[in-house]
Amino acid sequence: MIATFDVIDIRKDFPILNQTIHGKPLVYFDNAATTQKPLSVIEALSQYYMEFNANIHRGIHTLAERATAEYEATRDKAKDFINAAQREEIVFTRGTTEGINLVAQTYGRQNLKAGDEVIISGMEHHSNIVPWQMICEEKGAILRVIPINEQGDLLMDEYEKLLSEKTKIVAVVYVSNSLGTINPVKEIITKAHQYGAKVLIDGAQASAHLDIDVQDLDADFYVFSSHKVYGPTGVGVLYGKRELLDAMPPYQGGGEMIREVSFGKTTYNDLPYKFEAGTPNIADTVAFKAALDYVTTIGKSVIGEYEHELLTYATESLQSIDGLQIIGQAKEKISVISYVLEGIHHQDIGIMLDNDGIAVRTGHHCTQPLMDRFCILGTSRASFAMYNTKEEIDRLVQGLYKIKKKLG
Amino acid sequence: MTINEIQDEIIDEFSLFDDWEGKYDYIIDIGKKLPPLDSQYKTEENIIKGCQSRVWLHAEMQDDKVMFLGESDAVIVKGLIGLLIRVLSGHSPEEIAKADLYFIDRIGMAQHLAQTRANGLFAMLKQMKLYALAYSTMSN
Numbered sequence: 001m002i003a004t005f006d007v008i009d010i011r012k013d014f015p016i017l018n019q020t021i022h023g024k025p026l027v028y029f030d031n032a033a034t035t036q037k038p039l040s041v042i043e044a045l046s047q048y049y050m051e052f053n054a055n056i057h058r059g060i061h062t063l064a065e066r067a068t069a070e071y072e073a074t075r076d077k078a079k080d081f082i083n084a085a086q087r088e089e090i091v092f093t094r095g096t097t098e099g100i101n102l103v104a105q106t107y108g109r110q111n112l113k114a115g116d117e118v119i120i121s122g123m124e125h126h127s128n129i130v131p132w133q134m135i136c137e138e139k140g141a142i143l144r145v146i147p148i149n150e151q152g153d154l155l156m157d158e159y160e161k162l163l164s165e166k167t168k169i170v171a172v173v174y175v176s177n178s179l180g181t182i183n184p185v186k187e188i189i190t191k192a193h194q195y196g197a198k199v200l201i202d203g204a205q206a207s208a209h210l211d212i213d214v215q216d217l218d219a220d221f222y223v224f225s226s227h228k229v230y231g232p233t234g235v236g237v238l239y240g241k242r243e244l245l246d247a248m249p250p251y252q253g254g255g256e257m258i259r260e261v262s263f264g265k266t267t268y269n270d271l272p273y274k275f276e277a278g279t280p281n282i283a284d285t286v287a288f289k290a291a292l293d294y295v296t297t298i299g300k301s302v303i304g305e306y307e308h309e310l311l312t313y314a315t316e317s318l319q320s321i322d323g324l325q326i327i328g329q330a331k332e333k334i335s336v337i338s339y340v341l342e343g344i345h346h347q348d349i350g351i352m353l354d355n356d357g358i359a360v361r362t363g364h365h366c367t368q369p370l371m372d373r374f375c376i377l378g379t380s381r382a383s384f385a386m387y388n389t390k391e392e393i394d395r396l397v398q399g400l401y402k403i404k405k406k407l408g
Numbered sequence: 409m410t411i412n413e414i415q416d417e418i419i420d421e422f423s424l425f426d427d428w429e430g431k432y433d434y435i436i437d438i439g440k441k442l443p444p445l446d447s448q449y450k451t452e453e454n455i456i457k458g459c460q461s462r463v464w465l466h467a468e469m470q471d472d473k474v475m476f477l478g479e480s481d482a483v484i485v486k487g488l489i490g491l492l493i494r495v496l497s498g499h500s501p502e503e504i505a506k507a508d509l510y511f512i513d514r515i516g517m518a519q520h521l522a523q524t525r526a527n528g529l530f531a532m533l534k535q536m537k538l539y540a541l542a543y544s545t546m547s548n
């Protein structure tokens with residue numbers, strides 16, 4: 001860990017931030033969609049292609065061995081990053097979405113039967129809704145939804161009422177991408193386990209901000225994406241408890257996931273390779289390690305503290321704008337603020353802010369059922385990362401005042 | 409005026425602004441002045457898909473000319489509808505179908521607004537052309 005956190009130094013590590021958009025310095029507040037990448041990640045990517053590009057696992061030549069070693073080093077790093085017990089429990093995927101689909105199509109298909117129940121929450125991303133709808137429909141299982149209150153907190157007593165012997169899988173988001181709510185996932189897991197249900201945690205938004213300890217949580221599955229943790233796109237992690245992964249059928253067939261193939265019978269490879277069919281995304285996986293190193297070197301607690309400061313500052317500043325309503329006022333939040341401005345469409349806000357060089361996200365944020373819950377079509381959302389500053393938040397506030405004047 | 413004469417007029421008007429702030433103000437102004445669409449036309453089938461805001465477009469024939477009416481719940485998009493209506497409404501189906509809308513590029517919209525498909529500019533334009541095509545095949 002470094003002793004002092006200086007955002008000026010941090011910003012130097014992110015070359016993309018140093019540019020103007022429509023003549024104004026870029027303010028990047030779309031970090032919940034994807035974070036920018038530090039130089040070390042960009043360099044790791046180019047170093048891979050400049051120095052040791054080769055296909056992994058099968059080669060005996062030097063480049064193949066180096067590529068394999070670096071690819072597997074990311075697995076070790078990812079294991080530490082979420083404090084998994086064993087490296088075999090780390091499966092590389094394309095991202096959160098693929099991880100959830102993998103679990104639904106393997107564990108879900110194997111274990112769900114007609115009348116069983118899967119519980120999700122009212123603030124899930126479409127990625128943690130649709131895969132469950134698909135497998136539930138196929139199996140005749142029932143999807144149940146934990147409701148949320150006006151603040152954006154899960155109603156835990158309603159959750160307990162939903163749990164029963166029929167509950168086979170609980171899949172909930174750790175941190176909501178639309179509201180910023182940090183859900184009490186440890187408690188959710190403990191309660192589900194009392195009924196013998198397995199729990200998948202969607203860690204897409206949590207992993208860059210909170211210390212993750214899958215053993216302490218006792219999560220059965222935990223999924224996240226590299227690109228939201230300062231790493232490249234196209235890589236993600238599925239953590240699964242070993243005994244579960246061992247018992248699950250493979251997801252896709254092909255090279256790498258097999259031990260022996262004959263036309264009569266194929267035997268599958270050991271974990272984690274059983275779930276990594278075909279040539280994986282080697283380059284991005286290798287560079288993903290640089291991202292995880294970057295975050296751990298600075299320290300999540302240091303990052304979290306700074307981001308919380310930004311959240312508090314932004315919440316106070318935005319609330320001072322007349323007619324602005326923050327959607328999502330949960331007790332525990334990460335640095336995401338969704339808001340609506342009375343009488344002004346979020347699309348107009350997005351276009352006008354972009355003209356001021358400010359990147360926010362507008363729309364339903366892939367959480368349409370959640371928008372329905374709040375009776376809105378969408379919000380505009382500012383989400384902060386460690387390289388953002390209070391001055392940037394001031395610019396957002398000024399931008400919104402201007403929009404209000406013009407459109408209000 | 410022909411479609412191209414109207415386009416040239418719009419290009420002239422936009423040339424008065426040296427930055428997009430001004431252009432947006434102008435588009436917003438058009439949006440605010442666009443008469444609201446009668447609620448009987450705000451139907452599901454008049455909604456244009458592919459926009460982040462809701463956009464309704466209605467077309468009808470009046471004396472061989474296609475008349476367009478439209479609205480959106482977002483102001484900038486309403487301004488864009490207003491511009492497209494000003495250019496295309498009141499012309500024959502054939503003229504509309506073969507019109508080359510160069511003003512979009514010339515006022516700088518292609519680099520600015522049109523980049524994000526989400527604003528639905530092209531979806532609107534496509535729908536207007538489809539109406540015109542439908543009317544021209546009907547009359548032939």
Ligand SMILES: Cc1ncc(COP(=O)(O)O)c(C=O)c1O
Nearest residue numbers: 095096097125127177202204225
């Ligand atoms: C909470 C949540 N879950 C899942 C996803 C999907 O992640 P990916 O697109 O990387 O698969 C996202 C991304 O926006 C998210 O915010």
